[in-house]
Amino acid sequence: MKTISKFILILLFQIPFESKSQIDLQPDFVNFQYAGNFGFISFGGGYDLLKPEKPTHLNLGFYFGYLPEKIGGIEEYSLNTKLTYIPDVRIDINDKVDLNFFSVGLFINYAFGDNYFNRWSSHYPDGYYWWTPSVRFGVFVGGGLNIKKGNSDKDFISLYYDFSTHDLELVSYVQNTDYLSPLSIFNLSLGAIIYLR
Amino acid sequence: MRLHYLFYAVFSILITACDLFEYSAHQITPDHDEKDVNLRNIDKILSLPSSDTLKIAFISDSQRFYDETESFVHHFNSVSEDFDFVIHGGDISDFGLAEEFLWINDILSKLDVPYLTVIGNHDVPVYGHRAYRKIFGPDNYSFTWNNHHFIFLNTNSLEYGFNGLIPDLEWLQKQISERQPSEKIILISHMGPESGEFDPKLAAGYRSILNSAGDNFLFALHGHSHEFKKGIYPKTNIPYWITTSMDDRAFTKIRIWEDGFDFKIIEF
Numbered sequence: 001m002k003t004i005s006k007f008i009l010i011l012l013f014q015i016p017f018e019s020k021s022q023i024d025l026q027p028d029f030v031n032f033q034y035a036g037n038f039g040f041i042s043f044g045g046g047y048d049l050l051k052p053e054k055p056t057h058l059n060l061g062f063y064f065g066y067l068p069e070k071i072g073g074i075e076e077y078s079l080n081t082k083l084t085y086i087p088d089v090r091i092d093i094n095d096k097v098d099l100n101f102f103s104v105g106l107f108i109n110y111a112f113g114d115n116y117f118n119r120w121s122s123h124y125p126d127g128y129y130w131w132t133p134s135v136r137f138g139v140f141v142g143g144g145l146n147i148k149k150g151n152s153d154k155d156f157i158s159l160y161y162d163f164s165t166h167d168l169e170l171v172s173y174v175q176n177t178d179y180l181s182p183l184s185i186f187n188l189s190l191g192a193i194i195y196l197r
Numbered sequence: 198m199r200l201h202y203l204f205y206a207v208f209s210i211l212i213t214a215c216d217l218f219e220y221s222a223h224q225i226t227p228d229h230d231e232k233d234v235n236l237r238n239i240d241k242i243l244s245l246p247s248s249d250t251l252k253i254a255f256i257s258d259s260q261r262f263y264d265e266t267e268s269f270v271h272h273f274n275s276v277s278e279d280f281d282f283v284i285h286g287g288d289i290s291d292f293g294l295a296e297e298f299l300w301i302n303d304i305l306s307k308l309d310v311p312y313l314t315v316i317g318n319h320d321v322p323v324y325g326h327r328a329y330r331k332i333f334g335p336d337n338y339s340f341t342w343n344n345h346h347f348i349f350l351n352t353n354s355l356e357y358g359f360n361g362l363i364p365d366l367e368w369l370q371k372q373i374s375e376r377q378p379s380e381k382i383i384l385i386s387h388m389g390p391e392s393g394e395f396d397p398k399l400a401a402g403y404r405s406i407l408n409s410a411g412d413n414f415l416f417a418l419h420g421h422s423h424e425f426k427k428g429i430y431p432k433t434n435i436p437y438w439i440t441t442s443m444d445d446r447a448f449t450k451i452r453i454w455e456d457g458f459d460f461k462i463i464e465f
Binding site for chain 2: 034035036037038039040067071072073074076078109111115116121123124129131133136164166168169171172175176177178179180184187188189
């Protein structure tokens with residue numbers, strides 16, 4: 001909860017000062033991700049809600065994900081939205097590469113396939129199940145390695161890792177802190193962002 | 198060249214470390230020893246020495262009660278010599294996720310004796326039915342041990358939209374009619390025919406099939422209600438016993454001997 005409230009504070013205070021003045025539909029970056037509830041592999045693009053040329057990013061990424069049955073036991077397609085805050089807390093490795101230790105964010109995962117439904121069947125009494133099978137909400141913390149463009153300070157490629165969990169795992173955890181540990185509900189994902197500006 | 202090998206080594210470790218990565222909340226990726234748990238445990242039960250009195254621990258509804266289920270295992274293992282095996286009455290999980298089945302299997306596999314499960318309504322939604330079958334085995338199954346025939350039946354009709362096929366009465370009929378005259382019968386299902394989620398079109402047929410076994414049918418066991426309850430199905434002589442959920446920190450000790458049986462509530 002602490003990270004969420006911090007995140008909301010950051011959103012409230014940074015957007016009005018740094019948001020872009022015009023609406024521009026060309027994406028600021030393309031992105032790829034392995035695992036993290038988005039399928040086996042997912043890809044797409046998105047926008048930096050701050051200025052992409054600055055080292056502090058607030059990335060809104062859209063990912064189309066696919067999980068083959070061979071790997072996941074089920075076949076699944078998904079649409080995913082991910083909001084990542086990457087503060088400018090970095091260590092230079094050399095002129096071209098730096099490391100950001102911390103990033104934090106939220107995601108929404110909408111999965112579709114044979115067995116997904118947005119609404120429980122009308123056979124069920126109202127409120128029989130409180131959760132929606134096709135939509136998962138999640139949070140994550142992570143970090144990454146940033147490669148610069150030419151001689152500039154601008155990020156060109158970010159290779160990131162996240163530890164993420166979703167709503168159903170979180171409610172399982174809060175009730176069972178003896179058996180479950182954060183390690184049992186947080187899972188690793190790996191990804192890349194290529195900035196286009 | 199060496200770097201090449203290192204890359205493959207790291208990559209294959211990452212890929213095989215299933216627990217490290219999650220592709221979907223609904224993924225079904227049990228390890229090799231986390232498949233067909235019920236069938237493996239039946240094999241263990243069949244190799245137990247036979248005895249005059251059968252002693253079974255009956256638990257149910259572990260849905261999102263992992264800490265309590267773990268306490269049960271600790272308690273049980275201190276008195277495990279009083280029991281042959283454990284039966285779980287369904288609602289193993291809360292959301293029908295394979296991950297939840299695997300957590301409960303991780304806890305219950307530490308029991309000193311084998312355990313068996315029956316599928317509950319919470320174990321069915323979305324891909325739950327498929328995950329149950331992969332991890333535990335068929336949702337309708339049976340075995341005979343010590344001249345007692347144990348029938349595990351999926352009765353979660355509402356989850357299948359009251360399609361008239363759950364419970365599978367044809368399969369149940371076969372289970373009853375193929376018995377030897379001396380065999381006693383025990384049925385385990387998550388919910389009984391009095392439940393609103395049991396297909397009302399099939400309730401009468403279910404009762405009359407069980408009734409047809411006469412005195413050979415000992416009793417039915419259920420969960421679902423999150424309370425202890427005993428009774429007799431209406432218009433029959435069939436006794437049933439309902440055990441409570443794990444958060445009540447209690448279970449039932451069942452003893453069956455030559456000409457009788459009893460149920461005892463044990464708190465932990």
